[in-house]
Amino acid sequence: MLLDPQFLVIQVLNGLQLSALLFLLAVGLSVVFGLMNFINLAHGTLYMLGAYFAVAVAGAFDSFWAALVLAPLGVAVVGAVAHVTLFRRLQSAGPMKQVLVTFGLIFVGFDVVRIVWGRLPHTVPTPETLAGSVQILGETYPTYRLFIIGVGLAVLVALHLGLDRTRLGAVVRAGVDDRTMVAALGINVELVFFAVFCLGCWLAGLAGVVAAPVFSVFPGMDMSVLILALIVVVLGGPGSLWGAALGALVIGMADTFGQVMFPAFASVTIYALMAAILLFKPGGLVPVRPSH
Numbered sequence: 001m002l003l004d005p006q007f008l009v010i011q012v013l014n015g016l017q018l019s020a021l022l023f024l025l026a027v028g029l030s031v032v033f034g035l036m037n038f039i040n041l042a043h044g045t046l047y048m049l050g051a052y053f054a055v056a057v058a059g060a061f062d063s064f065w066a067a068l069v070l071a072p073l074g075v076a077v078v079g080a081v082a083h084v085t086l087f088r089r090l091q092s093a094g095p096m097k098q099v100l101v102t103f104g105l106i107f108v109g110f111d112v113v114r115i116v117w118g119r120l121p122h123t124v125p126t127p128e129t130l131a132g133s134v135q136i137l138g139e140t141y142p143t144y145r146l147f148i149i150g151v152g153l154a155v156l157v158a159l160h161l162g163l164d165r166t167r168l169g170a171v172v173r174a175g176v177d178d179r180t181m182v183a184a185l186g187i188n189v190e191l192v193f194f195a196v197f198c199l200g201c202w203l204a205g206l207a208g209v210v211a212a213p214v215f216s217v218f219p220g221m222d223m224s225v226l227i228l229a230l231i232v233v234v235l236g237g238p239g240s241l242w243g244a245a246l247g248a249l250v251i252g253m254a255d256t257f258g259q260v261m262f263p264a265f266a267s268v269t270i271y272a273l274m275a276a277i278l279l280f281k282p283g284g285l286v287p288v289r290p291s292h
Contacts (some may be wrong), residue, residue: 019252020152028200034239050208075205237284
């Protein structure tokens with residue numbers, strides 16, 4: 001099958017689509033963990049809320065584009081409230097408390113969406129402008145899946161420019177390296193990190209919105225993608241933008257080709273690949289703090 005150019009191209013595109021979704025979800029989780037040393041297992045719940053907010057907004061305005069704009073903002077607001085009321089107090093707590101509290105929030109989010117939207121799956125219609133398909137080497141491929149890849153690339157470029165070309169990006173990078181020194185320079189590190197946390201929540205919501213037309217929206221949809229996102233963070237290197245991108249690409253391709261070629265061992269393939277890479281690169285593929 002690998003010798004068939006049509007099969008290879010289609011599966012590569014499928015892998016890129018999954019990689020783009022994983023990147024949107026994992027980059028916020030990675031940067032928040034790298035900046036704040038905060039383990040937020042409820043990050044996947046924000047992804048699920050983004051999908052459900054998209055269901056609500058698309059139903060109210062009959063517009064996917066309205067959902068694409070408003071739903072991630074709603075998730076960012078939820079994240080900001082959670083940070084002010086709960087997460088900020090947990091920053092100084094040990095990792096065990098952070099894991100237990102955020103793990104409990106997963107069940108809270110599950111019950112909230114089940115109560116508000118019910119148990120049955122929901123869908124978000126694909127926008128008419130992206131509902132068609134294109135011909136690639138004689139094979140039909142959905143235009144919307146190419147749109148997902150484009151969104152992932154656009155976010156990667158925007159984050160790269162924001163981190164490398166702006167003063168805020170310089171503060172963020174410095175905060176990852178030495179938070180105490182940045183604070184000593186008179187910079188409000190807490191406010192900067194709060195803004196980055198909200199950005200991470202917005203990205204999780206964005207991932208939920210763009211995934212909604214492709215996957216069913218249902219209570220518990222966050223768990224499977226959360227595991228993959230955590231693998232991406234660990235594999236790429238916590239706090240690293242390019243690590244999140246490279247980790248998402250590796251896991252997206254491994255999962256896609258594993259499902260096709262070794263369906264019975266697809267999940268094993270991902271974990272085996274992660275273990276093999278971390279054996280030689282324990283800090284991740286692109287660590288923020290290179291090991292000496």
